[in-house]
Amino acid sequence: MPFMPVSDSMFLIGETREHPFHVGGLQLFKPPADIGRDYAEVFYEQLMATTEVSSDFRKRPGQPLAVMGNLTWIIDDEIDFEYHVRREALPSPARVRELLAVTSRWHSAPLDRHRPLWEMHVVEGLSDGRLAVYTKMHHAVIDGVGALRMMMRSLSDDPDARDCQAVWAPAKKRAKSSIVSTTNTSALDLVRGAAGAVKQIVSIPPGLLKYGRHALSDPQLVRPLSAPHTMLNVSIGGARRFAAQTWSMERIKEAGKALGGTVNDVVLAMCSGALRTYLEERNALPDKPLIAMCPVSIRAEGDQNAGNSVTALLANLATDKPDPLERFSAIRDSVQAAKSVLSEMTPAQRMLVGALNGAPALSAAVPGLVDRATPAFNVIISNVPGPRTDMFWNGFEMDGCYPASIPIDGVALNITCTSSGSSMHFGLTGCRTSVPHLQRILSHLEEALVQLEESVA
Amino acid sequence: MPFMPVSDSMFLIGETREHPFHVGGLQLFKPPADIGRDYAEVFYEQLMATTEVSSDFRKRPGQPLAVMGNLTWIIDDEIDFEYHVRREALPSPARVRELLAVTSRWHSAPLDRHRPLWEMHVVEGLSDGRLAVYTKMHHAVIDGVGALRMMMRSLSDDPDARDCQAVWAPAKKRAKSSIVSTTNTSALDLVRGAAGAVKQIVSIPPGLLKYGRHALSDPQLVRPLSAPHTMLNVSIGGARRFAAQTWSMERIKEAGKALGGTVNDVVLAMCSGALRTYLEERNALPDKPLIAMCPVSIRAEGDQNAGNSVTALLANLATDKPDPLERFSAIRDSVQAAKSVLSEMTPAQRMLVGALNGAPALSAAVPGLVDRATPAFNVIISNVPGPRTDMFWNGFEMDGCYPASIPIDGVALNITCTSSGSSMHFGLTGCRTSVPHLQRILSHLEEALVQLEESVA
Numbered sequence: 001m002p003f004m005p006v007s008d009s010m011f012l013i014g015e016t017r018e019h020p021f022h023v024g025g026l027q028l029f030k031p032p033a034d035i036g037r038d039y040a041e042v043f044y045e046q047l048m049a050t051t052e053v054s055s056d057f058r059k060r061p062g063q064p065l066a067v068m069g070n071l072t073w074i075i076d077d078e079i080d081f082e083y084h085v086r087r088e089a090l091p092s093p094a095r096v097r098e099l100l101a102v103t104s105r106w107h108s109a110p111l112d113r114h115r116p117l118w119e120m121h122v123v124e125g126l127s128d129g130r131l132a133v134y135t136k137m138h139h140a141v142i143d144g145v146g147a148l149r150m151m152m153r154s155l156s157d158d159p160d161a162r163d164c165q166a167v168w169a170p171a172k173k174r175a176k177s178s179i180v181s182t183t184n185t186s187a188l189d190l191v192r193g194a195a196g197a198v199k200q201i202v203s204i205p206p207g208l209l210k211y212g213r214h215a216l217s218d219p220q221l222v223r224p225l226s227a228p229h230t231m232l233n234v235s236i237g238g239a240r241r242f243a244a245q246t247w248s249m250e251r252i253k254e255a256g257k258a259l260g261g262t263v264n265d266v267v268l269a270m271c272s273g274a275l276r277t278y279l280e281e282r283n284a285l286p287d288k289p290l291i292a293m294c295p296v297s298i299r300a301e302g303d304q305n306a307g308n309s310v311t312a313l314l315a316n317l318a319t320d321k322p323d324p325l326e327r328f329s330a331i332r333d334s335v336q337a338a339k340s341v342l343s344e345m346t347p348a349q350r351m352l353v354g355a356l357n358g359a360p361a362l363s364a365a366v367p368g369l370v371d372r373a374t375p376a377f378n379v380i381i382s383n384v385p386g387p388r389t390d391m392f393w394n395g396f397e398m399d400g401c402y403p404a405s406i407p408i409d410g411v412a413l414n415i416t417c418t419s420s421g422s423s424m425h426f427g428l429t430g431c432r433t434s435v436p437h438l439q440r441i442l443s444h445l446e447e448a449l450v451q452l453e454e455s456v457a
Numbered sequence: 458m459p460f461m462p463v464s465d466s467m468f469l470i471g472e473t474r475e476h477p478f479h480v481g482g483l484q485l486f487k488p489p490a491d492i493g494r495d496y497a498e499v500f501y502e503q504l505m506a507t508t509e510v511s512s513d514f515r516k517r518p519g520q521p522l523a524v525m526g527n528l529t530w531i532i533d534d535e536i537d538f539e540y541h542v543r544r545e546a547l548p549s550p551a552r553v554r555e556l557l558a559v560t561s562r563w564h565s566a567p568l569d570r571h572r573p574l575w576e577m578h579v580v581e582g583l584s585d586g587r588l589a590v591y592t593k594m595h596h597a598v599i600d601g602v603g604a605l606r607m608m609m610r611s612l613s614d615d616p617d618a619r620d621c622q623a624v625w626a627p628a629k630k631r632a633k634s635s636i637v638s639t640t641n642t643s644a645l646d647l648v649r650g651a652a653g654a655v656k657q658i659v660s661i662p663p664g665l666l667k668y669g670r671h672a673l674s675d676p677q678l679v680r681p682l683s684a685p686h687t688m689l690n691v692s693i694g695g696a697r698r699f700a701a702q703t704w705s706m707e708r709i710k711e712a713g714k715a716l717g718g719t720v721n722d723v724v725l726a727m728c729s730g731a732l733r734t735y736l737e738e739r740n741a742l743p744d745k746p747l748i749a750m751c752p753v754s755i756r757a758e759g760d761q762n763a764g765n766s767v768t769a770l771l772a773n774l775a776t777d778k779p780d781p782l783e784r785f786s787a788i789r790d791s792v793q794a795a796k797s798v799l800s801e802m803t804p805a806q807r808m809l810v811g812a813l814n815g816a817p818a819l820s821a822a823v824p825g826l827v828d829r830a831t832p833a834f835n836v837i838i839s840n841v842p843g844p845r846t847d848m849f850w851n852g853f854e855m856d857g858c859y860p861a862s863i864p865i866d867g868v869a870l871n872i873t874c875t876s877s878g879s880s881m882h883f884g885l886t887g888c889r890t891s892v893p894h895l896q897r898i899l900s901h902l903e904e905a906l907v908q909l910e911e912s913v914a
Contacts, residue, residue: 038549040548040549041549080889082558083696083889086558086562087548087555088548088559089546089547089548089549089551089582090546091497091544091545091546091579091581091582092495092497092498092546092581094546098544101539102545105543108569109566110567112565112694112695112696113695114475114694114695114696114890115694115696122548124548124549125546125548237569237571237572238569238570238571239540239569239571239572432537432540433571
């Protein structure tokens with residue numbers, strides 16, 4: 001029974017029924033042309049053929065009920081696969097709307113700490129004939145980027161490959177795929193998940209924090225505690241809403257080129273426009289601009305140390321500006337300023353900035369505090385680049401890959417994006433009570449992209 | 458914000474992720490002949506037309522996170538129906554087996570304490586064309602009998618009635634049905650749910666317990682702490698397995714008549730035979746007979762006081778006897794002895810016996826204790842008579858009605874039965890880890906009934 005690193009155990013100690021700390025992903029697959037109507041059963045049977053299980057999928061907390069102190073990991077020899085891997089179906093008429101409704105519920109339920117901390121749901125019944133797979137895993141075991149990378153390793157870029165293994169296969173057993181090449185792996189490392197940043201922050205020695213504040217003396221930077229209070233910055237309940245949609249990467253790239261910014265700038269501008277409309281509809285748009293916390297990983301050249309490579313920047317979403325072009329410029333400048341400061345820092349300094357920017361996330365452990373404190377940021381927006389080519393699992397083409405992440409007390413909405421092939425996938429995870437009609441943000445994201453496109457047409 | 462009675466709040470304070478304290482029920486319905494393939498949608502829409510909500514379906518804990526002390530009830534004005542009432546579907550091929558697998562998972566998940574403490578799942582996709590409805594409600598709000606009674610009040614004995622309301626309608630709004638007549642209501646009161654007994658027990662003034670011990674000096678009675686330790690008497694995890702099946706009431710009645718016993722004696726003898734086979738298969742049958750805790754309600758004539766009417770008797774299941782006839786006699790004698798002692802008592806004395814018989818259930822609050830302590834009983838077996846006629850909901854004929862109940866720490870299996878029309882429905886709820894292959898007990902129940910039938914043929 002090895003003791004857990006503090007960075008792992010924090011996610012178990014801080015977890016309550018109301019704040020489950022697991023990351024999830026919803027994947028959509030087009031079945032191969034030559035398959036029958038029992039495609040879900042075929043997919044499930046192929047998954048279940050993978051009987052060797054890596055240790056991440058076998059570890060569970062040694063004291064499942066402990067709320068304080070060090071925890072140990074136990075490695076289970078036997079896995080109750082029927083429990084962990086579940087066949088599900090959608091009520092008719094089964095559109096993506098119904099898929100998102102059940103995914104919201106699955107993402108709300110805490111994992112059973114008496115078992116290895118993961119679940120996979122294989123979902124049939126979408127009337128468009130696609131198969132859905134929702135996977136979740138506890139954050140004490142893996143972060144969002146790690147989960148995405150692991151999921152991708154189980155896929156292949158070859159539509160004819162039929163030797164793909166389930167995600168729980170030990171690494172050497174997984175099918176070889178281009179995504180595990182060094183180049184693509186480092187692409188995945190560029191930007192990391194929100195919860196990953198929080199994970200780094202909790203392990204910072206307090207004495208270093210004072211030193212970190214010097215790094216923030218640049219006046220161009222968004223500083224902590226400058227965010228307005230919004231309806232998104234409240235105590236959250238345990239239930240979630242999940243919404244997801246795919247955009248053409250081509251459209252986003254072209255908008256970026258025309259506007260003189262990056263793909264990530266366009267993603268932030270889409271989020272900004274959508275949140276502006278969403279809050280306006282509720283007479284809840286603050287005068288001051290919304291601030292987004294964006295987890296980033298910026299490594300020094302050749303730095304192989306994974307531990308110190310995560311930080312968080314604060315981006316000004318410029319939601320106070322009605323003009324989309326002005327908004328885009330303000331967002332781009334704010335991100336560039338943050339990145340340029342970060343690029344001049346040592347890895348340790350970057351981590352300290354991240355700690356200061358992300359620290360309020362830790363207040364989740366103090367119930368009620370967030371309703372009174374000034375928020376450091378209003379929303380978490382994370383952009384995790386995925387594979388550059390279309391991916392397959394034993395002939396099933398991955399057609400959507402939506403991260404389901406972790407809203408925290410005080411920050412009721414998390415937007416995480418990932419790309420694959422020619423698509424950009426948005427996953428929105430919100431507290432069910434505090435973020436009503438979350439799915440409307442999807443149409444507002446499209447409207448915001450159209451606005452950007454029209455402003456340079 | 459009224460303070461909760463201690464008997465309600467105990468069920469919230471004692472609840473952990475591992476021991477959710479909710480009662481549930483799985484109902485099967487045959488759609489009316491003239492309905493289309495969208496029968497589930499029709500059923501759901503008719504449910505949702507009931508917008509008035511009784512206070513039991515609107516109350517939630519005032520301090521959802523409190524683990525100690527008095528709790529208050531808050532009555533919500535607004536209900537998020539889309540959250541509480543869920544459309545679900547089964548993966549294909551959808552047999553009852555698949556229905557029981559998903560019901561097991563739904564019954565494992567704790568209710569969200571930030572909302573009124575109930576959920577309803579409307580389930581389509583059974584290949585035999587039946588519709589399933591799984592309902593759950595927190596035990597702090599209602600006990601198993603109350604839940605069954607409430608469910609029955611929403612039904613009608615008239616197949617042509619189309620004015621049935623959802624179960625959450627205030628009582629006066631519900632469709633009139635024979636089940637609410639005085640006669641049928643008192644039939645429901647004859648035997649009450651296991652958790653109901655526990656509820657009474659926790660409110661007994663400690664000084665009275667000494668007096669209650671005198672009631673146990675009769676040597677014919679099964680006394681507490683005489684049960685053997687078995688594989689069923691261990692600490693339990695949070696996940697459940699649920700298995701259910703219907704038997705013909707005619708068969709059970711005829712067996713009872715031929716054997717000189719009651720319907721309830723046959724039910725206990727079926728359970729005894731099934732548990733004997735189940736434990737034998739695992740080389741885990743103890744030499745001493747298994748003891749069942751059977752919650753009962755025996756009121757003094759004309760006693761209208763609901764509070765003091767619940768007790769629990771301990772039945773000798775005679776699992777040490779290989780001969781089914783000898784086993785039946787021993788069970789019947791043991792129940793008769795317990796009932797005859799109870800019939801000579803005042804209601805207060807009966808309650809005290811129940812307290813002594815059921816008290817170990819409370820040790821669930823002390824983790825780990827059950828693995829060392831001698832069990833007072835090995836299994837909970839509850840038999841709740843239901844309506845005597847077939848029942849309908851807006852033309853949907855109820856074809857099955859299976860109680861999903863509460864296993865507790867130290868007692869990993871709960872068998873609850875209920876009748877309707879000419880059927881006897883068994884619902885088995887077990888800890889997923891401690892009671893492997895729970896569904897096999899269903900075939901053992903049938904084998905045990907055949908054994909009884911053959912022994913008198």
